[in-house]
Amino acid sequence: MPPSTNRFDAIIVGAGHNGLVTAAYLGKAGLRVLVLESRELVGGCAVTEEIWPGYRVSTASYLSSLMQEKVVRELELERFGYHVDAKDPAFFSPFPSSDKSDARHLFMWQNRAKTLAEIAKFSQHDAESYPRYEAHLERLAMVAESLLLTTPPEFPPASIGDFFNYLKLMGKMRGLSRTEIVGLVKIFTQSAADFLDDWFESPQIKVTLATDGVIGANGGPRSPGTAYILLHHCMGGVNGHRGLWGFVRGGMGAVSNAIADSARSVGVEIRTNSPVNQISARNESNDARATGVVLTNGDELHAPIIISNLDPQRTFLKMLDAKHLPEDFLAGIRRYRTEGTSLKMNLALSGLPEFTAYPGSPGPQHRATMHICPSIEYVERAWDDAKYGRPSHSPLIEMTIPTMYDPSLAPPGRHIMGIFLQYAPYTLKDTTWDAQREPYADRIIEVIAEYCPNIRDIIVERQTLTPLDLERRFGLTGGNIFHGEMSLDQMFVMRPLAGWAKYRTPIKNLYLCGSGTHPGGGVMGAPGHNAAREILQDR
Helix, strand or coil: CCCCCCECCEEEECCEHHHHHHHHHHHHCCCCEEEECCCCCCECCCCEEEEECCEEEECCCCCECCCCHHHHHHCCHHHHCCCEEECCCCEEEEECCCCHHHCEEEEECCCHHHHHHHHHCCCHHHHHHHHHHHHHHHHHHHHHHHHHCCCCCCCCCCCHHHHHHHHHHHHCCCCCCHHHHHHHHHHHHCCHHHHHHCCCCCHHHHHHHHHHHHCCCCCCCCCCCHHHHHHHHHCCEECCEECCCEEECCCCHHHHHHHHHHHHHCCCEEECCCCEEEEEEEEECCEEEEEEEEECCCCEEECCCEEECCCHHHHHHHCCCHHHCCHHHHHHHHHCCCECCEEEEEEEECCCCCECCECCCCCHHHHCEEEECCCHHHHHHHHHHHHCCCCCCCCEEEEECHHHCCHHHCCCCCEEEEEEEECCCCCCCCCCHHHHHHHHHHHHHHHHHCCCCCHHHHEEEEEEECHHHHHHHHCCCCECCCCCCCCHHHCHHHCCCCCCCCCECCCECEEECCCCCCCCCCCCCHHHHHHHHHHHHHC
């Protein structure tokens, strides 16, 4: 007898990369799994889209580093086309100079000796300190990474078993020196600027490293908690090199497509253009239990396990009837901070940008993440604008050119540039993003032109995705790329809420698997992996 077309063992709402990871693991365990995606393609924010003829653009997410090796190995992603080219150089930072003959710049390379020579141009002290800084950060990253695939313990602890779980976590810090334990406390509580002040004296070195502490964050480099965001971006790696980031062959959609193909190979069904309107639940003995989903076309599908890859606010405030949820839980979800301050711009280029600080093309600068952020003070002023509801007049800008590694993404001789910008607040004062989108895009190009005077001449097409557009296009509440702020009170045992950090929810058989759960945002697959483990354990 063929299986029912509307009954499954598990239904996953949203085919973002974490939802696909969960689906693949459940499929491997023998479950009949259905994944429902509202858009025409899988991947959530990790997608490649041909938004102009011949240009295949990583529309939202643009670099890879955090994808868990365990997930890559167990889902055999390389067999399904997953390949990452590590950036080299990693960073290029041009600095303004009143004397054009004294234009300054900084490269950071995979080769440590070359990096130290670059740093020594600005400070011999910092060149001597940098290897110790890297070693210190690597030790802290090893501890933090050991928690990525761990289910957070109950908080506050409710039983003897919970206390044992905390003791196990403490055991992960065995072997750390007193200095390293102090460093671990600092990196979870300090600002990125304060953390870097302990190591370096050069403003140029500090601001180049500080960028990783504010990408995607609601805060400036002097905001407490941004040191952890810096560490978060230093975890993972490419080709065995910790902290390295890279370009995925075929764009970021190739990550999601590889996971989807792995899931399909074990029997998972994935339906695109299938938006879910509601998660169904019924009350049983004073408890609510998830029973299925209702699509926007009215179709009803049923399963004893429902998993949401959507952010927590969208899941609980949009997909569910409030009567099924405890009032204190609902109040906590409403308070969950999920407004973003990031803007993504994609450009089709007829050539390469020429930097005043380092002329010539093509050059190593075009293979790096190119920063426009001359000082910590510059970035802090950019954040000051956003705090009061204004897009930064002089924003922090990261630029990447993936076609330097994968020319197939654009027509011959053409390039794609991705621009990721801080700070563009979701909520604007006295105006709207629909009114400000294009004027602000003009301002962004104006800032880039201060460093690359030819930029206007080589732009063929442009796409600007404000936080409002990220919400509309990708379903990110508030345009937050992490499914919620990654601040200390919204991390680990507190993500998304204290008492609900174990991927389960107040509704029986309803689980979360997205970045709104531990360990948070980034294309890493860890939330999807962890959720699948807990689901199979319950089953």
